[in-house]
Amino acid sequence: xxxxxxxxxxxxxxxxxxxxxxxxxxxxxxxxxxxxxxxxxxxxxxxxxxxxxxxxxxxxxxxxxxxxxxxxxxxxxxxxxxxxxxxxxxxxxxxxxxxxxxxxxxxxxxxxxxxxxxxxxxxxxxxxxxxxxxxxxxxxxxxxxxxxxxxxxxxxxxxxxxxxxxxxxxxxxxxxxxxxxxxxxxxxxxxxxxxxxxxxxxxxxxxxxxx
Amino acid sequence: xxxxxxxxxxxxxxxxxxxxxxxxxxxxxxxxxxxxxxxxxxxxxxxxxxxxxxxxxxxxxxxxxxxxxxxxxxxxxxxxxxxxxxxxxxxxxxxxxxxxxxxxxxxxxxxxxxxxxxxxxxxxxxxxxxxxxxxxxxxxxxxxxxxxxxxxxxxxxxxxxxxxxxxxxxxxxxxxxxxxxxxxxxxxxxxxxxxxxxxxxxxxxxxxxxxxxxxxxxxxxxxxxxxxxxxxxxxxxxxxxxxxxxxxxxxxxxxxxxxxxxxxxxxxxxxxxxxxxxxxx
Numbered sequence: 001x002x003x004x005x006x007x008x009x010x011x012x013x014x015x016x017x018x019x020x021x022x023x024x025x026x027x028x029x030x031x032x033x034x035x036x037x038x039x040x041x042x043x044x045x046x047x048x049x050x051x052x053x054x055x056x057x058x059x060x061x062x063x064x065x066x067x068x069x070x071x072x073x074x075x076x077x078x079x080x081x082x083x084x085x086x087x088x089x090x091x092x093x094x095x096x097x098x099x100x101x102x103x104x105x106x107x108x109x110x111x112x113x114x115x116x117x118x119x120x121x122x123x124x125x126x127x128x129x130x131x132x133x134x135x136x137x138x139x140x141x142x143x144x145x146x147x148x149x150x151x152x153x154x155x156x157x158x159x160x161x162x163x164x165x166x167x168x169x170x171x172x173x174x175x176x177x178x179x180x181x182x183x184x185x186x187x188x189x190x191x192x193x194x195x196x197x198x199x200x201x202x203x204x205x206x207x208x209x210x211x
Numbered sequence: 212x213x214x215x216x217x218x219x220x221x222x223x224x225x226x227x228x229x230x231x232x233x234x235x236x237x238x239x240x241x242x243x244x245x246x247x248x249x250x251x252x253x254x255x256x257x258x259x260x261x262x263x264x265x266x267x268x269x270x271x272x273x274x275x276x277x278x279x280x281x282x283x284x285x286x287x288x289x290x291x292x293x294x295x296x297x298x299x300x301x302x303x304x305x306x307x308x309x310x311x312x313x314x315x316x317x318x319x320x321x322x323x324x325x326x327x328x329x330x331x332x333x334x335x336x337x338x339x340x341x342x343x344x345x346x347x348x349x350x351x352x353x354x355x356x357x358x359x360x361x362x363x364x365x366x367x368x369x370x371x372x373x374x375x376x377x378x379x380x381x382x383x384x385x386x387x388x389x390x391x392x393x394x395x396x397x398x399x400x401x402x403x404x405x406x407x408x409x410x411x412x413x414x415x416x417x418x419x420x421x422x423x424x425x426x427x428x429x430x431x432x433x434x435x436x437x438x439x440x441x442x443x444x445x446x447x448x449x450x451x452x453x454x455x456x457x458x459x460x461x462x463x464x465x466x467x468x469x470x471x472x473x474x475x476x477x478x479x480x481x482x483x484x485x486x487x488x489x490x491x492x
Contacts, residue, residue: 003312011298011309057297063262064292065313066285 004067004075012053013079020045021083025090029098035091039120042087043127043146043153046080050135050142077132084124088117126152212274214238214360214392220258220268229254229416232268236409238359239389241382243403243424244396245481246413247489252396253292255413256364259394260290273359286315289353292364295345299338303348307333314356322355328377343370350378354385361385363395367402375399379406400481404428410481414488424481431484435460436474445470451487462487 020041027038053059062072131149135142217234229251236242244252257263259272261281270277272284298306311317326333329347331340340348346366353361361382367375383406385391397403403410403424410427412420420427434449437458446452448470449461462479463471479487 003309006312007309010305011301056299056301061295061297064260064285064290065310066282067313068282 001071001075004062004071005078007062008075008079009082012049012056012058012076013083014052017045017048017052017083020048021087022090024087025094028091028095029102031098031102035095035116036120036123038091039087039123040150040153042084042124043131043149045083046127046131047142047146047149049076049079049083050145054142073136077128080128080132084128088120123153126155212238213271214273215242215259215394216269216271217259218269220255220270221266222254222258222263223266224254227251227254227416229258229265232413232416232418234394234411234418234421236392236394238392239386240408241386241393241395241406242409242411243400243407243481244394244411244413245398245400245403245485246396247485250413251416252413253364254416256290256292256362256394256396259362260285260288262290286356287359289356289358289361290363291346291349291353291361291366293346293366293368295337295349297337300336302336303331303333303340306337307352310352311356316357318355318357322351325351325354328381342368343374346370347374347378350381354381359391361391361393361395363393363397365397366395367397367399375402382406400485404481412485412488419488428478428481428484430465431462431479431487432465432468432471433460433462433477433479433483433487434471434474440474442470451490453490 023041024039027033027041028035030038063069127149130152131145134145134148138144213235215234215236217232220229220232220234222229227249232251232255234242234255244255246252254263258265258268259270259277261277261284273287275283275287277284307322311319311322329344329351331344331348331351337345346368347370350363350366353363367378370378379402382393386393407424410420410422410424411418412427422430431450435458438454441454441459448463448467449459450463452459452461462483
């Protein structure tokens with residue numbers, strides 16, 4: 001596995017992949033920029049990882065190595081996770097630096113840091129579960145997988161919007177079992193909150209089936 | 212010890228099927244696989260490394276069962292498939308630095324020696340190599356991890372005659388200790404005549420012959436004669452007969468040699484055998 005990860009980072013990941021990954025972090029220093037958009041660039045770098053793999057015939061090279069097939073997939077998924085975590089990790093010091101040294105710098109979405117990062121984690125999770133699964137199921141069609149992954153990513157964005165409901169009671173999504181998901185929407189709760197709860201509830205069984 | 216032992220290998224594709232292929236190769240020998248394009252040579256070789264999943268059959272390589280010990284099979288087997296067509300923008304040095312990490316018995320001095328022998332500059336990118344140099348690089352890698360068995364799919368295709376001759380010498384050096392073997396497919400059958408101990412002939416997904424190279428050639432004779440010498444009995448026995456204005460030519464099994472009395476006779480090359488066997492009358 002260590003060797004496969006080394007291969008992913010040395011052979012498969014080139015400069016353009018890292019440039020897109022760093023965009024999310026760099027966008028942090030742009031005043032009034034919606035930061036959750038910046039993190040979207042990392043998903044482009046993930047797609048580049050796959051398209052470049054196809055262009056370089058990586059599947060043929062790796063298939064001839066003395067490695068297990070499931071380890072090949074695991075290494076690629078770990079590489080994707082590394083890129084996403086790398087983007088998040090670099091964005092923290094750049095946000096701190098921007099807040100300290102740029103007068104009047106503020107976030108356009110106004111979310112506290114922990115909330116922003118938790119939403120980005122959810123968005124990445126939704127993207128990964130859609131993109132990676134489709135990439136391996138529909139081999140050779142990373143663009144299609146990226147399209148579906150992007151939709152999943154922006155479902156996470158709408159979830160973020162549903163956090164703006166003031167002090168009204170919140171709709172909650174309950175995962176009752178592996179397949180059954182319900183939405184608990186108390187009286188007086190925000191309409192957008194209820195809608196997002198239903199979308200999320202609809203996504204869970206779909207994602208489970210896809211996986 | 213058998214380095215290759217394949218029994219009842221079957222693989223079905225739409226429009227093509229590999230049917231009940233049996234292969235056996237002891238250590239210390241070179242086996243050539245011949246057959247026309249699409250006959251199933253590449254599918255057979257790839258099945259030996261699980262690069263193609265066989266539908267049925269038992270495959271044992273270097274004493275390891277392929278299904279149970281695939282990694283051990285790959286560690287002890289070198290595979291070259293007509294050069295390298297991956298990572299064109301990557302320098303050979305970088306590609307090797309990654310590849311060698313996967314092999315527990317990587318032999319760096321041997322790799323350096325082979326680069327010098329093949330005159331390969333490892334600071335070049337893959338795309339800067341000619342097709343012949345790509346084959347040589349792939350061979351250098353395959354020969355540098357102490358593989359006991361080499362599986363080569365069309366390795367001499369892009370090489371000039373001098374390079375092919377050098378390669379054949381290298382193959383003979385590889386097996387001379389009696390512990391290594393080579394299985395390779397090629398269309399350049401003259402290379403096999405120089406070095407292969409055994410020949411496997413695959414036609415339409417079926418092994419039609421697996422025998423010693425010399426014996427294989429001696430089991431046929433080429434005949435040629437005038438039109439009036441072509442009797443009905445002879446015409447019925449001729450393989451790949453070709454009639455022309457001056458007469459005819461074709462191939463006979465050696466047991467039908469009596470029919471060739473009075474005709475021009477010669478020992479066929481592997482090329483002749485393949486051409487006549489594949490020719491549609």
